[in-house]
Amino acid sequence: xxxxxxxxEVRRELDKACQNGKKIGxxxxxxxxxxxxxxxxxxxxxxxDVVVMSIFVNxxxxxxxxxxxxYPRDFARDExxxxxxxxxxxxxxxxxxxxxxxxxxxxxxxxMAKVLCGVSRPIHFRGVTTIVAKLFNxxxxxxxxxxxxxxxxxxxxRQMVRDLNFPINIIVAPIVREPDGLAMSSRNVYLAPxxxxxxxxxxxxLVEAVRAVAQGQTNAGEIAEQIRRTILTTPLARIDxxxxxxxxxxxxxxxxxxxTFVAVAVYYGKTRLxxxxxxxxxxx
Amino acid sequence: xxxxxxxxEVRRELDKACQNGKKIGxxxxxxxxxxxxxxxxxxxxxxxDVVVMSIFVNxxxxxxxxxxxxYPRDFARDExxxxxxxxxxxxxxxxxxxxxxxxxxxxxxxxMAKVLCGVSRPIHFRGVTTIVAKLFNxxxxxxxxxxxxxxxxxxxxRQMVRDLNFPINIIVAPIVREPDGLAMSSRNVYLAPxxxxxxxxxxxxLVEAVRAVAQGQTNAGEIAEQIRRTILTTPLARIDxxxxxxxxxxxxxxxxxxxTFVAVAVYYGKTRLxxxxxxxxxxx
Numbered sequence: 267x268x269x270x271x272x273x274x275e276v277r278r279e280l281d282k283a284c285q286n287g288k289k290i291g292x293x294x295x296x297x298x299x300x301x302x303x304x305x306x307x308x309x310x311x312x313x314x315d316v317v318v319m320s321i322f323v324n325x326x327x328x329x330x331x332x333x334x335x336x337y338p339r340d341f342a343r344d345e346x347x348x349x350x351x352x353x354x355x356x357x358x359x360x361x362x363x364x365x366x367x368x369x370x371x372x373x374x375x376x377x378m379a380k381v382l383c384g385v386s387r388p389i390h391f392r393g394v395t396t397i398v399a400k401l402f403n404x405x406x407x408x409x410x411x412x413x414x415x416x417x418x419x420x421x422x423x424r425q426m427v428r429d430l431n432f433p434i435n436i437i438v439a440p441i442v443r444e445p446d447g448l449a450m451s452s453r454n455v456y457l458a459p460x461x462x463x464x465x466x467x468x469x470x471x472l473v474e475a476v477r478a479v480a481q482g483q484t485n486a487g488e489i490a491e492q493i494r495r496t497i498l499t500t501p502l503a504r505i506d507x508x509x510x511x512x513x514x515x516x517x518x519x520x521x522x523x524x525x526t527f528v529a530v531a532v533y534y535g536k537t538r539l540x541x542x543x544x545x546x547x548x549x550x
Numbered sequence: 551x552x553x554x555x556x557x558x559e560v561r562r563e564l565d566k567a568c569q570n571g572k573k574i575g576x577x578x579x580x581x582x583x584x585x586x587x588x589x590x591x592x593x594x595x596x597x598x599d600v601v602v603m604s605i606f607v608n609x610x611x612x613x614x615x616x617x618x619x620x621y622p623r624d625f626a627r628d629e630x631x632x633x634x635x636x637x638x639x640x641x642x643x644x645x646x647x648x649x650x651x652x653x654x655x656x657x658x659x660x661x662m663a664k665v666l667c668g669v670s671r672p673i674h675f676r677g678v679t680t681i682v683a684k685l686f687n688x689x690x691x692x693x694x695x696x697x698x699x700x701x702x703x704x705x706x707x708r709q710m711v712r713d714l715n716f717p718i719n720i721i722v723a724p725i726v727r728e729p730d731g732l733a734m735s736s737r738n739v740y741l742a743p744x745x746x747x748x749x750x751x752x753x754x755x756l757v758e759a760v761r762a763v764a765q766g767q768t769n770a771g772e773i774a775e776q777i778r779r780t781i782l783t784t785p786l787a788r789i790d791x792x793x794x795x796x797x798x799x800x801x802x803x804x805x806x807x808x809x810t811f812v813a814v815a816v817y818y819g820k821t822r823l824x825x826x827x828x829x830x831x832x833x834x
Contacts, residue, residue, distance in 0.1 A: 370662050371657060372657070372660070374655070374656050374657075376654045399714055400713075425654050429684075430655055430687055431688045433687060
């Protein structure tokens with residue numbers, strides 16, 4: 267495994283791979299790796315010959331009052347985990363290399379970026395789409411793998427790729443959970459022991475919703491209400507949103523239909539956790 | 551010369567060229583070709599093995615009260631001119647192929663898009679950067695050639711390429727003028743005979759400014775004032791702006807320095823003409 271920090275280096279290394287007809291798979295991350303990220307490496311490996319992981323805590327996707335400064339970082343540990351999992355290259359650039367002054371250009375996805383997490387994080391998805399497009403142009407992967415945990419992010423990136431005609435295949439890999447159901451997240455380390463103990467209720471509430479739908483419930487308002495009630499049985503929970511939406515447009519739905527999923531964001535203390543689950547799969 | 555209308559076709563054709571190690575040069579246009587466009591073909595030819603011209607009147611760069619519907623179009627003539635000049639491929643897509651519904655993604659360049667032409671055309675450059683990024687991703691050129699006539703556009707595209715790390719070399723080719731100095735533009739056909747007769751004053755005013763600087767004038771305010779006075783000697787002229795700015799930031803300058811240029815927009819009747827000239831070259 268090789269660690270590349272300069273954009274020119276990446277171009278030089280990966281041009282070689284490309285000229286040998288090898289397919290390049292990209293796993294973009296902000297580091298502080300957990301099994302969720304590493305499962306994306308496996309997916310990339312299954313779909314490409316060369317696996318590149320980027321590790322970059324992207325400042326433009328954090329709002330002024332968010333956790334950019336205290337976002338957990340441990341490059342030595344990340345390096346070890348990535349190597350053990352079979353990553354070929356880590357791209358680990360500095361902020362000044364990614365956002366040289368003066369910097370002006372952003373990619374916006376209009377209303378898709380303004381719903382769900384976009385309500386409380388108005389510049390978040392603009393930062394995500396911008397850094398992902400930059401990584402696409404630097405690494406020029408054939409395939410890029412994102413986690414289903416960040417459902418809105420994955421949907422927005424798919425839309426960006428379609429709208430801007432990036433010649434890249436986007437794969438979304440399933441959520442990886444702790445044994446008690448809590449979705450893995452680098453931010454879980456923020457949780458105090460009591461918060462950590464209560465947080466798995468989020469997943470339980472989502473599974474309840476799936477069960478209700480299986481039993482014939484189709485009313486999105488009632489499903490959302492039940493999820494809220496279940497989550498609020500844990501006294502430390504503060505709900506940011508529970509939304510039932512379409513997996514392509516992110517618009518709210520009233521009646522469960524193919525493509526409908528629930529997305530939730532819940533605070534425990536200062537820690538904001540997100541999770542989601544499909545209520546009815548699309549048929550292809 | 552081959553005419554391609556489908557995105558898939560372009561990918562298939564140009565992948566072949568790319569795999570043969572050939573360099574691809576792109577000349578993006580809105581058609582209704584004149585010698586200005588064709589000079590860009592020559593520049594592309596000098597810098598690439600395969601020359602692709604796109605012809606697409608891009609709806610997203612026209613405001614609601616602008617001339618999208620009446621923008622001049624003549625594909626048969628364009629085809630003939632492009633063929634004679636040695637274009638290898640014309641990419642001539644339909645609007646529905648470039649902007650399939652639902653469409654959400656745009657590229658913005660913040661304050662660079664809000665000055666000069668951006669004041670009267672607030673969504674124009676968002677449309678330009680978006681369509682150019684799409685063409686870059688579809689055609690994947692090594693080199694793309696733009697005209698200096700649209701100076702703000704060229705500067706914004708250079709900035710977008712740098713900011714988003716597109717692996718593409720941008721070349722800006724000089725303005726081509728009619729014998730009387732009027733900058734060539736597809737919109738010149740809109741001009742009534744009297745308007746056409748008066749419009750060359752724009753270039754004369756710019757040349758006067760260059761002469762004043764050569765004689766020691768450095769005060770941007772005085773230079774702009776003199777340009778305005780000269781243009782307004784033609785009774786049909788209505789000035790949109792005369793601005794003296796830096797060629798990287800597009801910010802106004804007070805004292806002429808390396809990189810300073812004048813950009814002007816002038817209406818004759820309903821026709822808005824733009825032009826520009828460098829007052830002091832950068833030294834490299």
